Amino acid sequence: MDAEHIDLVVLDIMMPKMDGYEFTKTLRNVKNDLPILMVSAKQLPADRKQGFLVGTDDFMTKPVDEEEMLLRIKALLRRAKIACEHKIEIGDVTLDYDALSVTKGDEVQILPQKEFQLLYKLLSDPGRIFTRIQLMDEIWGAESDTGWETITVHIGRLRKRFEGWPEFEIESVRGLGYKAVKKV
Numbered sequence: 001m002d003a004e005h006i007d008l009v010v011l012d013i014m015m016p017k018m019d020g021y022e023f024t025k026t027l028r029n030v031k032n033d034l035p036i037l038m039v040s041a042k043q044l045p046a047d048r049k050q051g052f053l054v055g056t057d058d059f060m061t062k063p064v065d066e067e068e069m070l071l072r073i074k075a076l077l078r079r080a081k082i083a084c085e086h087k088i089e090i091g092d093v094t095l096d097y098d099a100l101s102v103t104k105g106d107e108v109q110i111l112p113q114k115e116f117q118l119l120y121k122l123l124s125d126p127g128r129i130f131t132r133i134q135l136m137d138e139i140w141g142a143e144s145d146t147g148w149e150t151i152t153v154h155i156g157r158l159r160k161r162f163e164g165w166p167e168f169e170i171e172s173v174r175g176l177g178y179k180a181v182k183k184v
Contacts, residue, residue: 006034008076013040013047021054028055035076039064079124088123091167091184095120102162109161114139118154122170122180131177151178 009027013020020038027034038056040047051059057079058072086097094103100116102109111119117139122130132151140146155178159170167184 007080008035008037008073010037010039010073013038013042013051021050024051024054024056033080035080037069037072037076039069088120090123090126090182093165093167095123104165104167111161115154115157118151119158119170119180122178123168123182126168126180126182129173129176129179135177 011020011023015023018026020040024036024038027036036056036058038051038059039062040051040059041062043061048059048061057076060069060072088095092104095101095116096103097116097120100111100113102111102116102119118135121135121138132148135151136142136144136146136148140150155170155172162168168180168182170178170180172178
């Protein structure tokens with residue numbers, strides 16, 4: 001793998017010599033940011049769960065609809081590009097992860113780290129609902145003693161800060177969590 005540039009891996013669970021779960025674990029130890037799409041005839045929720053637990057980014061069951069597979073691959077590559085570049089562009093707005101900044105035209109806002117990470121996470125996959133647990137684990141860490149109210153406070157600050165910006169908004173999804181919606 002070191003000699004070739006690989007953008008994405010599509011693999012099956014049932015492979016000769018090493019199963020897809022073990023291969024995914026090995027890949028994650030070597031190249032943590034490589035997008036992985038697991039495809040399998042195994043359809044049980046436990047199989048899917050195991051795939052996600054070892055580090056796959058997406059999972060499809062056979063028979064695979066080719067058009068859907070291509071759409072999923074494009075989405076995985078788009079998210080990998082965002083992760084690699086550490087920038088998200090939405091219309092005239094640019095989020096720069098390394099600078100913790102949100103830029104719109106000549107206006108540059110430097111956000112507190114956790115607030116920025118929360119906004120970046122939501123806008124990295126617009127339309128996707130992130131649960132409070134997902135956000136807490138990713139931004140504050142699974143071992144954090146931070147309470148749920150912290151997310152509510154940060155979301156409130158972000159909404160106030162970007163109120164009136166036509167490019168995006170943050171929506172609450174009752175009983176589930178939050179999602180960012182691109183408006184442009």
